Amino acid sequence: MTEATKAPRRISSGFNSRLAGYYWERLKKNRLSLVGLGFIALLALLGIFGPLFAQDPQHTDFNVKNLPPLGFSIQESIYDIKTDSFTTTTLPGRPDHPLGTDSKGRDMLAMLISGSRISLLVGLLATGIAIFLGTLIGVLAAYAGGWVDNVLMRFTDIMMTFPFFLLLVLIVFILGPSLTIIVAVIGLTGWTGAARLIRSEALSLRTRDFITASKALGASDSRVIFNHMIPNVISLVIIMATLSIPGVIMAEAALSFIGMGDPMSTSWGTILNTGQHTMDTAWWVAVEPGIMLFLTVLSFNFLGDGLRDAFDPHSII
């Protein structure tokens, strides 16, 4: 381990700008993935800097409840006891709440920005943990072979048999809902697919001559794993990560939707949950986070597909 952690200085910097440029050129040819990347970048900017400008997403004001988004208006009938009749007023959207408000008068824009922050945070962190574990376990299993491989892969199989969402609900129920726990649980259970895929890639890598060659020249096991195996599966890791982020975002949203999300934070799932009760009167409360989820998941999928094509030397772009 000490040998590998003492990373040798390289002639060229570890980041190969020419190669990165080459992949970027290939990725650029896929318009959809660029659109995806653009939307994700926008979302990230919104998540990072949005809260500085937006209103407090937790601030309630019943005077402005159920305001429609700007450009829409709703009919509101108010019963007047003096005349014993209904007066119908038209309630238009207001510029200070451009995306409307929910039934408690909370600003939708502020809530969506807060939600994008949570979704991206959970998505990136949980996927990071999951892919890190998956890569390590996959490469280790493939490299060690024999009983180590057997034990690790049977453990993976067992992990896969658990209904993932049920496990998530159960653990959150026991330990209490908090973002940390949600991230940890998704990360610690979501590595199985990555481990299998990385293992299969690493298995073919292990028999390549350059692995034997580096062993023949005295490299230790950890050096072979960290300096030769992992750099060779890194493109697969990036693709896997990009493609598994949407699942994680959806899982967090679903958890929040059924009311088991972090009560201290406003995520898209939480908003969806409040919105479902007012679907007939204030449809935007449910529709807006739905659109955000839809676009985010789609963007990551487009980006993942684009990356897969860009990294695949056999694909002609």
Added chain:
Amino acid sequence: MTPSTRTPSSEADNDYNLNVMNDTVLEVSGLKTWFYTRRGIVKAVNGVDFALKKGECLCLVGESGCGKSVTALSILRLFDSPPGKIVEGRVLYGGVDLATCPTAYLRQVRGKDIAMVFQNAQSALNPVFTVGDQILEQINTHGGLSHSEAVSKAKSLLEEMRIPEAERALRMYPHQMSGGMKQRAMIAMSLSCDPTILIADEPTTAVDVTIRAQIISILHELKARRNMSIIFITHDLSLVSEIGDRAAVVYAGKVVEVAPVETILKKPAHPYTVGLISCLPDISTDAERLPSIPGSAPNPIDVPAGCPFHPRCPKVMDICRTVEPEFCQLSPVQATACHLYDTGVKG
């Protein structure tokens, strides 16, 4: 004289020891590497004996699948284990048996004392790093040099391999190099820790004849300049005559004849060696068909009893079918394992 404690000041002891040991740097005796597969035990190496002297080039010659490469891998224990296992024999280097020593010790020996060059440089270089980085990594593995010293050493290694524009070559990725450059870079990499022994496993198979000639002359130089011992594995007898000092003929995982290359080519003793030599096309005769050895190499799972060559041997005798022949010394430099030369049976 352990590889890890060797210092320049102990050179003298080194020489003294080697003289006592008759200049032998590596001694392989009775080596058996078997692979335990589902279809049975593959006896890939089934009793290999040879001794490598300081500054000589020993060729391991034999057909495909006769166990040459596994022998080379066994010296550094580089085969997959399981299924592979050294079941018997010794690989003596510097007084230590590499077949049984701890892996940590073996790792010290690998690269620093015994280095290996592979057949296909294309796949033996890591595609994601520059050649320079890979050579640097090797230099760093066994440590002791500063970054700038290591870089200049890497550069001089490439220059020694006659790679043009070494500075630029250091920054190249394997796919940017030609096959011959890659093979030479590979050799440079294996020389990065100044090993005493270089094992070259068919290093010229994947390159064209001009590069082949270059590599052969580089190996000659290494032998002369660094007094390096080389184990050269090949199936090509013409290569053996170009580079080898001595040759060991391998058949069915066994060494059947050891002799200086000249003797092997002019006065082969073992019927298998005789067969191999007669298969060489001769430009002076006008033969329609090239001669060949009848039959095919034995299945390593099911090696024939007695002498493994007896089913194909033109001079087969009754004893060959049952008794495994012992090595007999025909002259101080030539030895063969064949009943024809057994004292008492002869004639």
